[in-house]
Amino acid sequence: MSDGPSSAEVLAELLENKPLRRDTFEGWQQFRTTRHRFAPAPVITIDQWRTMSPRDQAIHNMHRTATHVNLPLQETPMSLKVSRLVNRRINNNAWKRNSSTLSGVMVNGLGYHGKTETTCEVAASFEDQWLDLHAHVNPRRDLHAPVAYVQTPVTAKPKSTCQAILDFFGAPTKGLTLPELVRQVAQSVKDHGVQALILDDITRLRMHRADDQDVLDLIRAFMSINVTLVLVGVDIPGSGLLREATWDARHRQWVMPPSESARTFGLEPTQTERRFDLVDLDRFRYTTPKQIQAFQDHLAGIEDGLRLFDARPGMLTDGTMPEYLMRRTGGVVGLLTRLIEDGAHEAIDSERELLDEELLDEIVLSLDDPSRDPDAGEIPVINTAMAAPAANHQPAARKRARNTVYDDGGPRAVGATL
Known part of the structure; x- marks a missing residue:
C-alpha cells in the first residue's frame, strides 16, 4: 500500500477544489499550481481489495475512476515539436529588449488533438520558472500574471475580444469605448507583467465577417505591446487568418501586414511587420x-x-x-x-x-x-x-x-x- 494520501483524502480534495475556468487569473493559477498534484490510486491486488470494508471498496473504486480520467499528459513526438517551439518563442521574447514587435506563434491542428493542453503545459512551466526567478514579486502591481489565457468569443468583435482579455484580470469594462478598452488592455498587460498572451480557439474568427477581420487586425496590433501572442486554433491555414500573410522562406515565418488598429489606437509609433511561427500538432x-x-x-x-x-x-x-x-x-x-x-x-x-x-x-x-x-x-x-x-x-x-x-x-x- 502507498504511504501517500488515502483514497478518501484524495477524493475529498478533488470535491473541494473543483477546477475553475482557465480564462480567469484565479482559474489559471489553480491549473498551474495543481496540474501535477493528483495522487493516483495505489496499486493493489483483487485479494487486497476484497479484505476492505464495502465502504472502503467503493471509495477505492471511485479513486480508480478518478485516476483514469486524470491520467498524466504524455509527451508525444507531435507535442514535443509544438512544445519546443512555443517554449523557445516565449522564453526568447521574454528577454528581448531590442525589438518593438515580438514574433508570435500559431498552434494549429484539428479538434481533440491536444493543442490547448500542450500549449498550456508549456506556458505554465514557463510561468513557474519566471515566478521563481522574480521571487513571485511584481514590482508594478500585486497581481503578477506572466501568462494570460483567453478564449476567443464565439461571435468575436473588437470590443468583446478586449473584454475577454480584461476579464482575465478582473478589470472593469462596463461603459468603456473601444479605444478605452484597447488602451486598458495595453496597460493591464504592462501592469501585470504579462509575457505571453494565449488566445485559444482563434479560428472562431470568420474572415468573411467585417467584425472578425477587425479583431484579427486588433490582435496584430497587440504584438506591439511587448507580449508574445500564442494563437491556438483548428485548421488555421484554411481559416483565412493567413490570407493577407506572406511566407518568408529565409526566416521560415509568416509575415503579416501592418495593423490599421495600431495606427488608429496609437499602440505603436511605426508600422512594423508581424511575424508568426506556425506549427502543426498532428495525430498519431x-x-x-x-x-x-x-x-x-x-x-x-x-x-x-x-x-x-x-x-x-x-x-x-x-x-x-x-x-x-x-x-x-x-x-x-x-x-x-x-x-x-x-x-x-x-x-x-x-x-x-x-x-x-x-x-x-x-x-x-x-x-x-x-x-x-x-x-x-x-x-x-x-x-x-x-x-x-x-x-x-x-x-x-x-x-x-x-x-x-x-x-x-x-x-x-x-x-x-x-
Whole structure:
C-alpha cells in the first residue's frame, strides 16, 4: 500500500477544489499550481481489495475512476515539436529588449488533438520558472500574471475580444469605448507583467465577417505591446487568418501586414511587420515502423496509469489491440483518451477489470460538448468506418502492411514545411 494520501483524502480534495475556468487569473493559477498534484490510486491486488470494508471498496473504486480520467499528459513526438517551439518563442521574447514587435506563434491542428493542453503545459512551466526567478514579486502591481489565457468569443468583435482579455484580470469594462478598452488592455498587460498572451480557439474568427477581420487586425496590433501572442486554433491555414500573410522562406515565418488598429489606437509609433511561427500538432500515424513504435509507446504509458485488477502487461500494446485502437480513434489523442476513460469505467462497473476489444466495442464515442464550436472544426467528425466490426461479423485477418486510410497530410500551410 502507498504511504501517500488515502483514497478518501484524495477524493475529498478533488470535491473541494473543483477546477475553475482557465480564462480567469484565479482559474489559471489553480491549473498551474495543481496540474501535477493528483495522487493516483495505489496499486493493489483483487485479494487486497476484497479484505476492505464495502465502504472502503467503493471509495477505492471511485479513486480508480478518478485516476483514469486524470491520467498524466504524455509527451508525444507531435507535442514535443509544438512544445519546443512555443517554449523557445516565449522564453526568447521574454528577454528581448531590442525589438518593438515580438514574433508570435500559431498552434494549429484539428479538434481533440491536444493543442490547448500542450500549449498550456508549456506556458505554465514557463510561468513557474519566471515566478521563481522574480521571487513571485511584481514590482508594478500585486497581481503578477506572466501568462494570460483567453478564449476567443464565439461571435468575436473588437470590443468583446478586449473584454475577454480584461476579464482575465478582473478589470472593469462596463461603459468603456473601444479605444478605452484597447488602451486598458495595453496597460493591464504592462501592469501585470504579462509575457505571453494565449488566445485559444482563434479560428472562431470568420474572415468573411467585417467584425472578425477587425479583431484579427486588433490582435496584430497587440504584438506591439511587448507580449508574445500564442494563437491556438483548428485548421488555421484554411481559416483565412493567413490570407493577407506572406511566407518568408529565409526566416521560415509568416509575415503579416501592418495593423490599421495600431495606427488608429496609437499602440505603436511605426508600422512594423508581424511575424508568426506556425506549427502543426498532428495525430498519431501508423504506417512506418517509427510511427508504429511511437503509438505503442504512448499506449504503454496509458497502460501504466490504469488501475484494473485483471490488467496484464501488454494489455494495450500486444496482438491486434494497437491496430484496433488506431481504427477506433484515427490516432487522435483526445479520442483515444475518451475511449480508454469510458472503457476503464465500464471495466470496473461490469467487474471485468480489463480492457479488450470485446469490451471496447460496447463504448460509443460521443463528443457533444457545449463549450466547443462545431462550425469552427473544434469537434471532429468520427468516421463510422473506423468503428469496431459488428459482433456477428468475422473480421478479415489483420495485416501489418501499410494502411492508406491514415495517409492524409493533415492541415498544412501552403509553402511551409514545419
